Amino acid sequence: MHNRTMLDWDDLKYFVAVARHGSTLAAGRALQVDQSTVQRRLAALERHIGRPLTLRHPSGYRLTAFGQEMLPAAQEVERAALAFEQALADSKRNAAGVIRMTCPEPLVNRLTRSGLLDRFHARHPAFRVEFVMSDKYLDLRHGDADVALRSGDTVDGALVGRKLGDSLWAVYASRTYVARHGQPARIEELADHPLVGFDDTMANHRAASWLREVAPQAHIVARNDSVLGLLLSVKAGVGIAPLPTALGDAEPDLVRVLGPVPELARIWRLLALPEVRRTPRVSALFDFMVEEIDALRPIITG
Structure with a gap:
């Protein structure tokens, strides 16, 4: 029979979430449950232990001295549970x-239309590539993806990878825009034109940082949360913007008005965690991409 005195380990995640977020409401949002569930599970944990872990204040929840003492051990249980879930998911994907x-x-x-993945699937019919699309850097250590095809500065020493090509950026405008408003002849003239940029969610992107540096007083007429949004805004003639040359040069309605811009050049890499890199499925993809590097470079560089 079930031992009713045993600790329900699942209750610990509610304690950790309250400690992390400072309130049961924020913890509930993070765990995707309602606030009352967090309160109920936290209260059940404290009843089982027989000592309070938290104290309620007008501004939220604070840990008691005992709660502070127990938090590291609870966080270790959380890490172990997440590691188990990740290992289970990896096993299923493998x-x-x-x-x-x-x-x-x-x-x-661009990858899909190139036929590159069709050739990979034909060579390895037991393997299947699924895309997780994002302009932001997803965390491979948290299992957000198995492999990252990424351009930019890679500071995560936990990842291993292979250079596949160069990421070049230039400044583009639509032909309609140029006909109506002309185009900048120098980077210093960017401030004289309406610009399309990134919103706050992409504020750390190198293109956003570069525009802030070279045209701090420029008028940003539209903001987007993706490179695709930039492209569509420029095509619509809203303003001008830096874009990857692989995208901008492929659009007949766009004109490259400046660049490539050396400050925006980066490297395209295929990245993975070492333990994931060694799995047969990911190893097959790495080897294939290296073999097809001549076909891949025009796709990612233009």
């Missing part, structure tokens, strides 16, 4: 041959 690759959305269309 058995199914699924490779989740994260990369920017515009690149998915």
Whole structure:
């Protein structure tokens, strides 16, 4: 029979979430449950232990001295549970041959149309690539994806990878815009034109940082949360913006008005965690991409 005196380990995640977020409401949002569930599970944990872990204040919840003492051990249980869930998910993906690759959305269309993935699937019918599209860097250590096709500064020493090509950026405008408003002849003239930029969610992107540096007083007429949004805004003639040359040069309605811009150049890499890199499915993808590097470079560089 079930021992009713045993600790329900699942209750610990509610304690950790309240400690992390400072309130039961925020903890509930993070755990995707309602606030009352967090309060009930936290109260059940404290009843089982027989001592309070938290104190309620007008501004939220604070840990008691005992709660502070127990928090590291609870966090260790959380890490172990997440590691188990990740190992279980990895095992299922390995058995199914699924490779989740994260990369920017515009690149998915170019890769798909190139026939590159068709050749990979034909060579390795037991493996299947699934895209996780994002312009932001997803955390491979948290299992957001298995492989990242990523350009930019890679400071995560936990990842291993291979250079596949160069990421070049230039400044573009639509032909309609140029006909009506002209185009900048120098970078210093960018401030004289309406610009399309990123919103706050992409404020750390190198293109956003570069525009702030070279045209701090410029008028930003539209903000987007993706490179695809930039592209569509420029095509619509809203303003001008830096874009990857692989995208901008492929659009007949766009004109490259400046660049490539050396400050925006980066390297395209295929990245994975070492233990994931060694799995048969991911190893097959790495080897294939290296073999097809001549076909891949025009896709990612233009």
